[in-house]
Amino acid sequence: MSNFPTPTGSKNPDAYNKTRTNHRRTLILVLIAMALGIAVIKGIHDRVAAAQGLVALAEDASITSVRVVNPIAGGKKQAIELPGNAQAFTDTPIYARTSGYIKKWHVDIGSRVKRGALLAEIEAVELDREVEEAKADLKNSGAVKEIAEITTKRWQNLRKTGAVSDQEADQFLSDFTSKRALFDAATAKVRRLEQLQSYERIVAPVDGIITARNTDIGALIQAGDNASSKELFHLAAIETLRIFITVPEMFASGVRVGDKLDVKFDAFPSETFHGTLVRHANAIDASSHTVRAEVDVDNQAGKLMPGAFAFVHFNLQPSTGAVLIPSNALLFRAEGLRAGVVRDGHVKLLPIVIGRDFGDTVEVISGLQNEDSVVLNPSDSLLEGASVRVEVPSTPSTHS
DSSP: OOSSOOOTTOSOHHHHHHHHHHHHHHHHHHHHHHHHHHHHHHHHHHHHHHHHHHHHHHHHHHSEEEOEEOOEETOOOEEEEEEEEEEEEEEEEEOOSSOEEEEEEOOOTTOEEOTTOEEEEEEOHHHHHHHHHHHHHHHHHHHHHHHHHHHHHHHHHHHHHTSSOHHHHHHHHHHHHHHHHHHHHHHHHHHHHHHHHHTTEEEOSSSEEEEEEOOOTTOEEOSSSSTTOOOOEEEEEEEEEEEEEEEEHHHHTTOOTTOEEEEEETTEEEEEEEEEEEEEOSSOOTTTOEEEEEEEEEOTTOOSOTTOEEEEEEEEOOOTTOEEEEGGGEEEETTEEEEEEEETTEEEEEEOEEEEEOSSEEEEEESOOTTOOEESSOOTTOOTTOBEEEOOOOOOGGGO
16 A cells, blocks of 8 residues: 555545556656666767777877987088108209210219209210310301401492492392301300300209219210100209198098198107198099198208108088088988978978088088978988977987
């Protein structure tokens, strides 16, 4: 029996109870339906959220994480050492200009001589006789010219008075002109032979040191520097030594005329000599890809010797406007060398021009700025415009 009281005045309690029971069942069904609806809606919401999460996760996974570094401004100095050969500033072989026999030599190897100093004397009897003969011919030619000149003057005066014809006067004038030409030729011959005769005295063309003597008293020598003649002396001017070096192409732009350089010699390992780069070829040799350069070293004390092996030390300045990046930031593509730079979360592949290679870093002379974020260890699949996520930037200490 129900604990609920029957409404006052009800005539049918059973009907009332049945109605209450139906209402209760309906309420329960409604509540169950609402619970099921809520469960379905929640399930759908969870599935949508999960799907959206998977999409976000996939999108996040598709974005590559990269490490970046900022280029170091100004590049860095580099010290290099290049071998070279020391040579005398002037290296002169001395030959005879007159044929004959060596009468006497006055210097030997190691002798220091001044310009114009007598090195040896040649005895050339035939040449001396030729000079005497030429002088005699000149004297005779001078006398003939003189009498022809006097005769011509007389006939020119007679022509003025009408005593002789113009034809006769012109003949004597022509004869005088011929005799004067012969005299001039004889004079030139004497001068030429006297010049050759002066070469009987072999003198030093410059200040220097005798490094070789290849003759002796009584030796027959031939004039000139042809195959039948031989070098009599070798003279080296060593107050300044020339050191010739070959600069590799990659360092050629850093080598400048006027640079002051330190030079080392094997003979003096504990001493440093000072030189100046005085000239270079300004052209790269196609076969060796090097530039020929010359360094002059003062040798007033004569301590250094030509032919010595030398090492020239260069402190190369960084290229103007250059920056340094790690070597592992380079991208080698078919279209040329590239560097990946992150801008607004996307990659830009910039063409670059590199200068010197320092091993772990390279010098970039064109294409990058100090504020650029350069991708480290870029993958070969990195594409222009790709979305990337930047990790914490760092500046490698190997770059300093």
